[in-house]
Amino acid sequence: MQTQRLNKTTIWGRLPAFLYCAAVLLTALSVAPRADAQSASAADPAARETAAQWLDRIHVAAQQQNYEGTFVYQRGAFVQSSKIAHYATRNDGEYEQLESLDGKPRKMLRHNDDLYTFVPERHLCVVEKRQNKDSFPALLATSGDQVLSVYEPKLLGSDRVAGVDSQVIQLDPKDAYRFAYRLWADAKTGLLLRAQTLDTNGQVLEQMAFTQIRIGVPADKTPIVSGMRDTAGWTVVRPPLESVDMEAQGWTFPSAVPGFRKIRELRRPMAARDANEPPIPVDQAVFSDGLAAISIFIEPVEHNSRKEGAGSSGATHVLVKRRGDYWITLLGEVPQSTLQQFASAIEYKAPR
Secondary structure, eight states: OOOOOOOOOOTTOOTTTTSSTTSOOOOOOOOOOOTTOOOEETTSHHHHHHHHHHHHHHHHHHHHOOEEEEEEEEETTEEEEEEEEEEEETTTEEEEEEEEOSSSOOEEEEETTEEEEEEGGGTEEEEEEOOOOOOTTOOOSSOHHHHTTTEEEEEEEEEEETTEEEEEEEEEESSSSSOEEEEEEETTTOOEEEEEEEOTTSOEEEEEEEEEEEESOOOOOHHHHHHHHOOTTSEEEOOOOEEOOTTTTTEEOOOOSTTOEEEEEEEEEEOOSSTTSOOEEEEEEEEESSSOEEEEEEEESTTOOOOOEEEEETTEEEEEEEETTEEEEEEESSOHHHHHHHHHHOEEOOOO
């Protein structure tokens, strides 16, 4: 909710600000691991294997553990708290409720990939399929071993988050194309309790952390099931979303940055500035190195007032460029130079 994770105006912001859809879930109070903790470098193969196992545990725990808690997202002076309840059932998959505690009320209910977002001030319910499966406390879009092909792990010892004992892991990039991460995982279950994104100087760009958490609670899916069924009085909208073959449209994305793999391609309509104009088709390709994600949005110039430029918010950078009759917008939790590298490699040849 992801947000996946500018989806980063708030974690609840919806596009036209679908450019903001990537910047919101990574969060909270920066507390370093205990100073007396011994750090183990990945130069030790055993330490690397242990780090990979922790990353896999984090991935599995987010899906298979029952937990209820409150977490905080922090980016500079911006702070937002949310409440989450997640239940994994043996025969019926995952149920989740995510509710904003600051700003305008928002509630998201999920059963597996069926996602309902309730916007009270508009009395609107948006029903769609979940696309981002690595939103906090989920983390990985791939295996721990694949992540460690582009990140160097360090085991930083133990710490406590929200009263829970945790193992601290730092992932330093092997190149200049991505940021570093510091992760706190529950020592018993592997559930991610805190995640920080760090710049090249080790300063925290964004962070997300539980301030209160209960793990292993009994499953209570009834309120979620009832909420998804009871949409009487709400305006229910089901935005069209379809898979698209962008290569067939003439676009190719050479492997410009090591470690990033294309994980999906989608097409969705965006409302035109003039309400009398038809929706604008926007194609999106998403690339991930397992931790960081980059989205490339392509939309026609016609009926569109976008401008070229670049910007950032916390760890999330955006780059907008024009290529002939198309706007190309790149958005990701990576340095601006990485987006520039991606943009320079994009090729277009009009299909016959």
